[in-house]
Amino acid sequence: ELKVEQNPLFLSMQEGKNYTIYCNYSTTSDRLYWYRQDPGKSLESLFVLLSNGAVKQEGRLMASLDTKARLSTLHITAAVHDLSATYFCAVDIRKETSGSRLTFGEGTQLTVNP
Amino acid sequence: SQTIHQWPATLVQPVGSPLSLECTVEGTSNPNLYWYRQAAGRGLQLLFYSVGIGQISSEVPQNLSASRPQDRQFILSSKKLLLSDSGFYLCAWSRGRSYEQYFGPGTRLTVT
Numbered sequence: 001e002l003k004v005e006q007n008p009l010f011l012s013m014q015e016g017k018n019y020t021i022y023c024n025y026s027t028t029s030d031r032l033y034w035y036r037q038d039p040g041k042s043l044e045s046l047f048v049l050l051s052n053g054a055v056k057q058e059g060r061l062m063a064s065l066d067t068k069a070r071l072s073t074l075h076i077t078a079a080v081h082d083l084s085a086t087y088f089c090a091v092d093i094r095k096e097t098s099g100s101r102l103t104f105g106e107g108t109q110l111t112v113n114p
Numbered sequence: 115s116q117t118i119h120q121w122p123a124t125l126v127q128p129v130g131s132p133l134s135l136e137c138t139v140e141g142t143s144n145p146n147l148y149w150y151r152q153a154a155g156r157g158l159q160l161l162f163y164s165v166g167i168g169q170i171s172s173e174v175p176q177n178l179s180a181s182r183p184q185d186r187q188f189i190l191s192s193k194k195l196l197l198s199d200s201g202f203y204l205c206a207w208s209r210g211r212s213y214e215q216y217f218g219p220g221t222r223l224t225v226t
Contacts, residue, residue: 033214042204043158043217088157100146100208100215104157 002027004091006105013079014113021108023072023089031092032072033102034063036085043088047074079112086110116141118218120205126224133178133192135221137205140186145207147188148215149180152202164188200225 003026013019023032031050035043047056049065049072056063060083062075072089086109090102117140127133139145146165150158160173162180170180177196181189188205202222206215 035217040222042220045214045216048214090158101163102158102160102215104159106157 002029002091002093002103004089004103004105006087006089006108008108009106010109010111012111012113013076015080016078018078019076021074021076021087021110023074023105025070025072025091025103027093028067028070029091029093030065030067031094031100032065033090033092034072034074035088035090037088037107038085046087076110081112081114084110084112116207116216118205118207118216120203120218120221122221123219124222124224126226127195128226129197130194133190133195133199133223135190135203135205135223137188137190137218138186139207142186142207142209144185145209147182148206148208149188149190150204150206152204154201158204162190195225197225199223 005024007022033048034046036046037043047063049063052067054065060077065072074087086107088104088107090104093101119138121136148163149161151161152158161178162170162172164170164182167182167185170182178190178192200223202220204220205218208215
């Protein structure tokens, strides 16, 4: 059974600081996704990482994937209040008969304080 | 462009009552469709997925069922709700064997 573990689960940081969220998974996969969820809202796609060594950046967020270590990171640079949300990683275990199938981590609840 | 709709947005139902949640996708054909449940403060659990009309796979045993009567319609049902069925239900779609899943706005279900 695939396990996806995120840490930390709760993160409180000051504006302007940097931090990294980690996502470890237990079985081979070369597809990993990061989503953002605001309170009471649905999931918004942030990054799609499709190969070993993939790195993607959008604004103050940068995601990377190391398939050999089964690890993805989401790095936050110079945090601002608007980044406060819950961030999920999801690992894709593809099966030919089902297409994309995602297993989610528990989420990291990020609070950025002024 | 593609859009995904869910309704109702919120629902309060008593224990033992039936349930029907609907999800529709516009702007694409033959999508893979998914139902997830999110308990308060937790991650998402995949409940059902479908690769075509009438084709449903269940991920976890439960008192819920799913149906796909049309290509872009996915329905989640229950004959008798339990308190533990409360949660945020999200429908998602992906393009066949493509990668990314796109999520609908969700239905918040409270069973009382």
